[in-house]
Amino acid sequence: MFTLPNLPYSYNALEPFYDAKTVEIHHSKHHQTYTDKLNAAVKAAGAEGKTIEEILTSLESFETSKQTALRNHSGGFWNHTFFWESMTPNTTKETRVANGTLAELITKIFGSFEEFQKAFSAQAGAHFGSGWTWLVVSTSGGLEIIDTHDQVCPLSLGFTPLLVIDVWEHAYYIKHQNRRPEWIADFWNIVDWNKAEERFTQA
Numbered sequence: 001m002f003t004l005p006n007l008p009y010s011y012n013a014l015e016p017f018y019d020a021k022t023v024e025i026h027h028s029k030h031h032q033t034y035t036d037k038l039n040a041a042v043k044a045a046g047a048e049g050k051t052i053e054e055i056l057t058s059l060e061s062f063e064t065s066k067q068t069a070l071r072n073h074s075g076g077f078w079n080h081t082f083f084w085e086s087m088t089p090n091t092t093k094e095t096r097v098a099n100g101t102l103a104e105l106i107t108k109i110f111g112s113f114e115e116f117q118k119a120f121s122a123q124a125g126a127h128f129g130s131g132w133t134w135l136v137v138s139t140s141g142g143l144e145i146i147d148t149h150d151q152v153c154p155l156s157l158g159f160t161p162l163l164v165i166d167v168w169e170h171a172y173y174i175k176h177q178n179r180r181p182e183w184i185a186d187f188w189n190i191v192d193w194n195k196a197e198e199r200f201t202q203a
């Protein structure tokens, strides 16, 4: 049985950039629902005993009729956990940029941190419909900005994710309504770059 992970901070900790009401509903309702439906999908597919990563990297091994529910809810469960852990309330002007070896590779690939941020924001802003924009380590060891639709998880595609923004409307609609670029701009203030660097060095 999978259980909803606790948030690593309180519901109001990411204010004013991420409002308490949205964080509470997003975690206690949306993420909870993915967790409940994941458990049902795991049972239906006979996937009990597997880790979430094992499920996400072997979706095609399950009975075809069970794959959609398993993909949607294993991704919904894992992506949200990863999303919460990609943010932190403890940021300052100095920590709102990448650091360490990840910063070096970002500069090498995108030209500068600002250019990377611009490209990531543009891609997240342009994503059509529900989904996620990710910074990932590609299979060749480089960095890529990718989108996934609905609840597709980069682990299922062979990527190692470092950072993600949720661009489903439920992620920002209470505060930002239809203004997704404002949510993206707010998001940059609460990114946990130490976490991204940690994920990168372990990749």
Ligand code: MN3
Binding pocket: 026, 030, 080, 166, 168, 170, 171
């Ligand atoms: Mn969401």
